[in-house]
Amino acid sequence: MDALAPRPVALGEPEVPGVAVRPVGRRDRTYARCLLPALVLLAVVTVAPTVYLIVTSLTPLDLTRPATALDFTQPLGNYALLLHDHRFWNSVWVQAKLSAGTVAFQLVGGLALGLLLGVRSRFVAACRTLFLIPMVLPPIVVAIMWKVLYTPDISPVHTALLALGLPIPALITHPDLALPAIIVADVWEWLPFTALMVLAALKMMPEEPLEAARIDGAAGWQILRHIVLPYLRPALLVAGLFRLIDSVKAFPLIYILTDGGPGTVTEVTNYYAFRQAFNFSYLGFSSAITLALVAAVFLLSWWFVRVVGTRGDVE
């Protein structure tokens, strides 16, 4: 077929128009055929539901009254309702507290753990894998583990503190302590993620500036402050933004530990949307809450792309 094509030119050369081995058109058609099924499937499983979500948010859909599915008389009714819904704004505030708490502790803790795990020692290297366990466990199993630790009857922590004469109240049913309890569990679960990102960045760090600083007699903390930290900044930024965006999805921990309670103390926005839809069956209103949430996540992602771009900061 094309065996007579000029071999030396084509072999290993970047594609140059005119000296391609095969007709470009045919090759491009193959590539297009490879891509097409994925695009169609992606559109069916993601674009179509998104459109449906937007349409639903314009109706007062209530599953107990099927006629409401096609009621477009007040398309923005749900959004107007949302603006004056105290419970919605409460959920936004809870979400803000949860996100701020988890991201801050995961960044600081992840940085410390990452630096610690970066120490050159065979023992430390062997232990690294152990620290991955919380992050790879199924989220629901993590939630159950913490449910055990937070249930006074069976909790080893409660029992031990009681034996020491320091009894603590049940955390997840306490109005002031329920949210911190969830933050602790979330930090435990995702600290390895930020630590891993820090560790990956540390491994790529050039040796020379460190050596130079040491020879110049810089103290350990000076090296950390002026050389290591500035170098780790992009990695920390990526890790933090990731955790921030993911914190908006917090569900299994809240579902298992507090069910949004006591009252609405731990009811984050996606949990509120879940309750409106599947406890009260107001799917139209829930869709509006969800879209507001998606819009917020979208803005965060856009900011993310602006800040991080497509630089390969990871790996």
Added chain:
Amino acid sequence: MSRVPRSRRERRQRRLAAALVALLAAVVLFPFLWLLQMSVKPTADITAFPFRWLFTPTAAHYRALWESQFPVSLWNSTVVSVATTLVALCVGVPAAFALSRARFRREGALALWILATRMAPPIAFTLPYFLIYRHLGLLDTRLGLVVIYLTFNLSLVIWMMRSFFDATPRSLDEAAWIDGASVWQGFVRVTLPLAAPGITATAILCFLFSWNDFFFALILTRTEAITAPVAVVNFLNYEGWEWGKIAAGSTLVLLPVLAFSLLVRKYLVGGLTAGAVRG
């Protein structure tokens, strides 16, 4: 400055770091180990006060699980996770290859869309899927779960495999063409075998993300297609507080995850950040 004091100080620091790491590992692993031991602890010892460190291990909780509906939910989890992984790979791998080798218009828009689906909270897909499945009769079916898991698996495959294909040399494709192979033949016979480790890692990640899902299965299944994570939670909600059974069920759900995660630990961060940062 002489070398000796510094190396001695370094050695001391290293020992200190090792001790700290050991301590932290113990603290971090404690909740996990506690759950594991609960799964083989007799019920009377679980609630005993003060608690007993020493007890005779029992398989009673696992036996109770075996006789309940739990094996069915494990089977559902397995079938659904394998099926969605296979579909995502069959459709996503060729697409990733095409994206790696050719330039397309609006590639940026595609990238942004994939990122958006990765970032969106699961409830955004759950609501419309719930309504659509009610009409199509797909609620509480394994097929329904397979389809909704594609929302994250397909983008994961496209993004991870694209960077694996970027790392395989183009010159080999071109050499295959010179030998008379078509683009498709070159892909199947030359590039695909080279990317096999990447495909394995991607497949495992897809399987894990599907296996770990709780939210979609909670909303879209009731009894027939219930997956293992939801079944474990049902022990918590409906069947009283049978902690031994809950711990045993959790252990069965997490064991395959631990085994597979160890195999792909190199790619974990890449998989978790897929779509946003190209490695």
